[in-house]
Amino acid sequence: MQTAVTILIDGLTYASWLFIVALGLTLVFGVLKILNIAHGSFYALGAYAAASFVSWAAALKWAPAFSIVAMMLAALAVAVVVAPLTERALLRFFYGRDEVLLVLVTYALFLIMEDLFKLVWGTNPYYVSEPYALFGNVSFGRQTWVGYDFALVALAVVVGLAVWWVLNRTKAGKVTLAVIHSAEVASSMGVDVSRVYIAAFSVGIFLAALGGAFTAPMISVQPGVSVGVIIVSFAVVIIGGLGSIQGAAVGALIVGLARSFAVHVAPVAELFSIYVVMAVVLMFRPEGLFQRTQARRI
Amino acid sequence: MGTPSSLPVAAATAAPTRDRAGGAGWRHVAAAVGAFVLLTGLGAVAPKWLTFLMTMAAGNGLVSLGIVCLMRGGVVPFGQGMVFAIGGYAAALFYNRLGFTDAIGLALAGGVAAVLIAAPFAPLLSRYRGIFFAMLTLALSMVTYGLLMKLDTFGGSDGFNLGRPTLLGMKLPDDKVGFILFLVTAGFAVVMAALARIYFDSTRGLVTLAARENELRVEYLGGSVRQAMAINFVLAAFCGGLGGALVVMALGHIEPNFSFWTTSGEFVFVAILAGWHSVVAVFVASTVLEVVRSFSSSYFPNTWQLALGIFLLLVIRFLPKGIGSLWHRERK
């Protein structure tokens, strides 16, 4: 009984982390049709930015509770400054070309950002520890969890609902949905598609940076942080379906619970279980579980 | 779907192609021989590090050649690392476990092994296009990576070494090993390049090109796009396995990283840098990438990733049709 509850809780907390981290990736693909390999790099940028912002907040003598605000501001700063810059100065030159070409462009971006991080922040590790202790501990039976992990679950729910609500219940969101369905038709209806692209890309980057910022308290921020995230976000997004919010949520839950189960029951299988699930989904339902974009079949 | 020879578009292309192939075939063979002689001369005078670099470029170029074969049909595989790794592991295992050491034999074994393992996936993969084709191939290569990491009999994450190959029964002398392996690799590259050119100009090659433009039309005219894609996939697998085996022999070491997505990405980059018009461009592009990688490592030890990334961006931005477009004239 204890084990079952533990597996569920672990699956849920890991799934929440996955969801926050992967949501931006699926959004960017849905709107701009770009599979952003540099997604992990924006995640790392969020983590580094959070490290800087939280240390500034500490220097300004903010209360520890406000370190959460500092982290949000860090993610926001990344989105507001870096995202439009990347989109205007780089990505827009490649729109309309092969989707796979754009994958290579984002791969080049990933390489560039790795070294830029070293140049700006150096190779020493950064710690963002104040927020981690803010929420105390939660115990159940013999297990103790850090309250912060549950706060992440709450954050995931809030973020997911917010994105869903904006897309489905606001005018800007509906315009975005129109662009997702067909950029050409939307453009001919008078929608400024390039503005929608900038906005959607910025939101996608904000979410990636948010993931990084909120993960920073539980890791040491140093070179190489982006690498582990890319494949796992990619898997979640494929399973759930590119461009689908519900898909990202369900994909995250599936991966989270599968991994949790593997770790508790059969740790040996953990390494490539994620790849196998991804491959199986792709073979039988390549659009993912919640189709948004149709996989062209002949 | 009917056979190509019984329908209009195929008939229209078949006759001239056969004539063209006859004349062009000899031209290609002559070009291949000439290229090989040139490369032999280059390899004889080049310093050892350059010969090694060209060997790697030729081996990697073979994998990219396979990608170009698929790109002509409009799909880009992002998982050629899988066949590259299979070819390499097959060659290394044949060497270590079966004691089979002939360089040419190992290369062919690598190609065949890759075909045998990749072929079952061909019918499945030939149904998909665009980003899904890329992602499915990527997923397959990562599953291969995961398996190779896990299996201790294949060396696990450290991989394993193989010794010096022999050539047609002869042991290779110490000071000539690099040169001879270069010749073997370059030889295969030249032969495959000529065969690829002949294939691209053949009926099926042209059907592939037509499918890139408009698949529906090709199907209406009786060609089978799925069949073309499946065959292209198998051919690409052979090229990839061949390349993997040759690279492994030059390196003396194999590891699961051969199947990692970044390795596959580099092969795709070379194919894009080359464009799909010219076969020679593929090997030129492969050499360019090796040179850039090598020199950015020396001159920018702390920022070589930055240098490489900028180079990639510049190429993708300013050479949209690849290097091949610099000298290829579209035949009307």
Place this chain on the structure above:
Amino acid sequence: MTKRTSAGAAAQRTALALAALLAAGTASAQETFKVGIVSFLSGQAAESFGIPAVNGAKVLVDAFNKGAAPAPYNKTGFGGMKIEAVYVDENGGATKQVQELRNLYDREKVDAVVGYVGSGDCLAVAPAAEEMKKFLLIYDCGTPRIFEDGKYEYVFRTAAHATMDNVALVRYLKAKNIKAETFNLINQDYAWGQDSKKDFTWSMEKLYPGAKSGEDQLPKFGAGQYGTEISALMAKPADVTHSSLWGGDLQAFVLQAAPRGLFQRTQVVFSAADHVLPGLGEKMPNGVILGARGAYGLMSPKSALNDWWWDLYSKAYSVYPVQAPYRMAQALLGLKLAAEKAMAANGGKKPTHEQLAAALKDLEWDSPAGRIRMALGNGHQAVQDTAIGRTRYDAAKKMVVLDDIVRFPADCVNPPPTMKSEDWIKAGFPGAKGCP
């Protein structure tokens, strides 16, 4: 003066000037000893192993060139010849490393290569260097396989391999009488983690017969998220929890496990963790038993050489040297002695690769971490002493210190030249001498 005489005088003057120039040229165009140094400048091993080692190399080469090192290392450069160092990033995979190695020897024309942390890279470059007949000095790399599975003339490793880390760890537990009837494992799922876990498990079987292994967690390398693994470790707690985690992964694990009480519930032992102590500081729980893969950092033995080295590094980088720079230091010191020994034998000329190899084989020298002896692998693989300690945060010094340090002589925790590590452990450490 006739024209001919003035022309002759001019010619004489030009000849003299030219001769003077040439003489000055030869005097100032001194030969340098070019050494290629390869380690992680980017990627996940940069912060923990690569950059500290390269920093150590830089500051040491500088000191050598000024003749500032204590005797017997006080000659300028190598035997009077200045050292020129070329740095290469080890990141990018073993295939790239073989190419870079060839570039270093053939294009940069280095006289020696010192490098490599990743076992996969070592296993790939060693045969390449051997085939090229060029001198290669491996300064790190954990796997014992290099000299147990192969024979080399030109390749050397100046640090002990990873077998001693886990053997020493278990011996420490035994020496301190720590209860270890059950033990859990958490290691990264790749060769390093798997080998470490096996060494620990086999050693436990010998020194704690009847001890039962429980959880065997194998998270992906670079995972960074260990919440689930920590729950599993806490659900079935054991007396001892072993891990060979390192770098960012280790730091993430500690940051995530400590608040949840794992360190109170079990005795955690880390085989290679000293490098995270300066960064983690207070966040590192007290009482954690850990090793540094040698007598390094806070566990280094007191000596004049060590004091000099410690000051040299700390002043340059504002942090004390942990294991990586120490290992680089012992490599460069060994290289220096070998080069000077070869130069003494060949009349002061720059040693060839063969002469260097002959000089380094079976060599012994003093390093800041103690005596290094090239005793295994036919004189190509080093053994050295090691030490294990226990963490404690010292509030006054504002840093983590190590208490209860126990030293293990080389012959206690390294296999003899005649046995492979795995066989030696499984046979119950025959021939182990001087164990505390």
